[in-house]
Amino acid sequence: MFENLTDRLSGTIKRLRGQGRLSEDNIKEALREVRMALLEADVALPVVKEFIDKVRERAVGQEVMQSLTPGQALVKIVNDELVALMGEACDELQLNVQPPAVVLMAGLQGSGKTTSTAKLARWLKERKNKSVMVASCDIYRPAAIEQLKTLAGEVGAAFFPSSSEQDPVAIAQAALEQARKQHVDVLIIDTAGRLHIDEQMMDEIQRIHAAVQPVETLFVVDSMTGQDAANTARAFHDALPLSGVILTKTDGDARGGAALSIRAITGKPIKFLGVGEKTEALEPFHPDRLASRILGMGDVLSLVEEVERKVDKDKATRLAKKLHKGKRFDLTDFHDQLEQMAGMGGLGGLMDKLPGMSQLPKNVREQVNDKDMDRMLAIIRSMTLKERAFPDIIKGSRRRRIAAGSGTRVQDVNRLLKQFTQMQKMMKKMSKGGMKNMMRGLKGKMPQGFPFP
Numbered sequence: 001m002f003e004n005l006t007d008r009l010s011g012t013i014k015r016l017r018g019q020g021r022l023s024e025d026n027i028k029e030a031l032r033e034v035r036m037a038l039l040e041a042d043v044a045l046p047v048v049k050e051f052i053d054k055v056r057e058r059a060v061g062q063e064v065m066q067s068l069t070p071g072q073a074l075v076k077i078v079n080d081e082l083v084a085l086m087g088e089a090c091d092e093l094q095l096n097v098q099p100p101a102v103v104l105m106a107g108l109q110g111s112g113k114t115t116s117t118a119k120l121a122r123w124l125k126e127r128k129n130k131s132v133m134v135a136s137c138d139i140y141r142p143a144a145i146e147q148l149k150t151l152a153g154e155v156g157a158a159f160f161p162s163s164s165e166q167d168p169v170a171i172a173q174a175a176l177e178q179a180r181k182q183h184v185d186v187l188i189i190d191t192a193g194r195l196h197i198d199e200q201m202m203d204e205i206q207r208i209h210a211a212v213q214p215v216e217t218l219f220v221v222d223s224m225t226g227q228d229a230a231n232t233a234r235a236f237h238d239a240l241p242l243s244g245v246i247l248t249k250t251d252g253d254a255r256g257g258a259a260l261s262i263r264a265i266t267g268k269p270i271k272f273l274g275v276g277e278k279t280e281a282l283e284p285f286h287p288d289r290l291a292s293r294i295l296g297m298g299d300v301l302s303l304v305e306e307v308e309r310k311v312d313k314d315k316a317t318r319l320a321k322k323l324h325k326g327k328r329f330d331l332t333d334f335h336d337q338l339e340q341m342a343g344m345g346g347l348g349g350l351m352d353k354l355p356g357m358s359q360l361p362k363n364v365r366e367q368v369n370d371k372d373m374d375r376m377l378a379i380i381r382s383m384t385l386k387e388r389a390f391p392d393i394i395k396g397s398r399r400r401r402i403a404a405g406s407g408t409r410v411q412d413v414n415r416l417l418k419q420f421t422q423m424q425k426m427m428k429k430m431s432k433g434g435m436k437n438m439m440r441g442l443k444g445k446m447p448q449g450f451p452f453p
Contacts, residue, residue, distance in 0.1 A: 006294055027059050027074070034078065042257030044230055047085070047264045055081050079291050085260060086287035091244060091269035093124075093216055100133070100179040100187040102212045106205055106240060107220035108232060109193030112248035114144060116220050116274060117190040118151035119282035120246075123272075125156060130185040135160035135175035137168035137208060138192040148190055155279050158184060168192070172208045189214070202239045209240060216243045218271065221258065223247045229258035230265040237266050247285070248274035259290065329427035331388035334420050335380040338373055375408055379416050382406040391417060 031052055038048045058077045095101040103120070107113045117134055124130040134152050138144035145162055152159035160175040172189050179187040189212065191205050209217065219242050221229045233245055245262055250273045262270055270285040380388065382405035387394050394402070394417065403410045 024060055027056070030074065031056055031059070038257075038260070041260065044257070044261040044265060047261050050264070051081060051085055054084075075295065079295055082260075082291035082294060083287045085264060086285075086290060087263050087269045088287065090284050090286045091271055092284070093271065094243070095128075095130070095186060095215065097215050100176065100184045101216070102176065102214040103186060103188045103216045103218060104205075104209060104212065104214040105188065105190050105218055105220055105246075106236060106242075107193060108222075109141075111193065111220045111222045112274060113193060113220045114138070114148050114151065114190050115277070115279075116246050116248060116272075116282070117148065117188050118155050118157070118279050119274065120218075120272070121152065121157040121186075121188055122155035122279050123282050124186055131158070131183075132186045132188065133158040133160055133175065133179045133182065133184040134188045134190065135171060136162055136190045137171045138190060139164040139166065139168055139171075140192045144190075144192075151279065157188075158182065168204055169207050169211050172212050176212050187212075206239060217241060218244050218246050219268070220246045220248060221262075223250045223258040223273075225258065230261035233262055233266045233268065237268060242266070242268050244269050244271035246270075246272045246274065251275045251281070259285075329424045331380055331383065331391055331420060332385075333427075334423060335377065335388070338377055338380075342373055342377070375406075375412060376416050376419075378406040379403075379408055379413055391420065 034055070035048055035052050038051065039045070043051075055077055058081075059074055093103070105113045105117050105120075114136070121132040121134055124132050134148055134157050136145045136148040139162075145164070149159050149161075160171075160178055162171040162175075168191070175189065176187060189208070191208060192201065217240055219233050219236050219240075221233055223229060225232070229247070233242070236242060245266070245268055247259055247262070247270050250259070259270060259273075262268070273283045273285055275281045275283055379402060382402045383394070387398065387402075394413075399410050399413045403413050406413075
């Protein structure tokens, strides 16, 4: 997300940082580039105009002109205004009510409501330790109810059964009654996708809202529709008292205009970002962290939180002790490292959060491919335990067998073994002299052919 905007803004900021002092002329030129970058990112024109006016007002004042580092002072202003544009802080769900707290999901057809319902259920269970029930009022889309039932089973949420013959309002009321009986903390109600111009469908969701009185009414919208997402959210807000927005498919959106427009146009906060297809791919929306990512400064806080949550600490401790004792890093260890990296959103997700990644050449960033990681994991899984422990025994016939078993080519097996050997050398350096010695040995470069730069 924001790749194009980050590239443009990073270039502008880099030029400004080198300036001894800023004049109205070079600030004007920089703001013109920022304005073009925002418009290309499909940010709504009124939002862009207001944003540029606020930055200009602060930039031509003493705050920047009298700064010892005017370029950095301007970067801080742009960062502050981006945060203000998207909302000062992370708006959490307001669930401090008498259980069950009802969350109503609304949105257009194909925006990802049903998947987002399951993602939110998983997030509430894992991060907030809540018991969750989900119910589907979508009686129009074939298999919508079955889809939610399957996803509920996957994330461990209770599922309230319904059928396409029932009235949506009656389903919602019955689900609420059942949630009360089972003492469930949160009930999430998935509604049918609708067009905002469809009065009959809008009337239906208003009746559902009135029947269950939700504490949160979340509008689910596809980020790839750009500023149209913000306009659609406003149209829905006119019909329903929305409390927030879930922005889906952000992993496939290189522009990010919706994230920058929605708050300004609707006055409603973005509460979550859908960052992938899997049920764990839901992130709380932190405006300050996202602003940092847009400006190419990474998002170390989110990365640390993700590592804390997803890295298997026992495995990491065992590997550290093993290396400290001078034992060899083997292919089973390599497999575990790759698997944990995949669990944190893959290489693309990690790179997005690392500071300075926007400075890498575009062709290097484009080489980062999570499919390479999947291929490497498949190859290692096709090996015997003995082959993983003693990679030197993997010769011609074994390589052919491993390639056939993993659905890859012998060249892929050869490449993986070469990458593993380089990784093994890195780990040996680290066990002997720590991280500093390893980085000195690498001279600031990752092993040739490794799946990330």
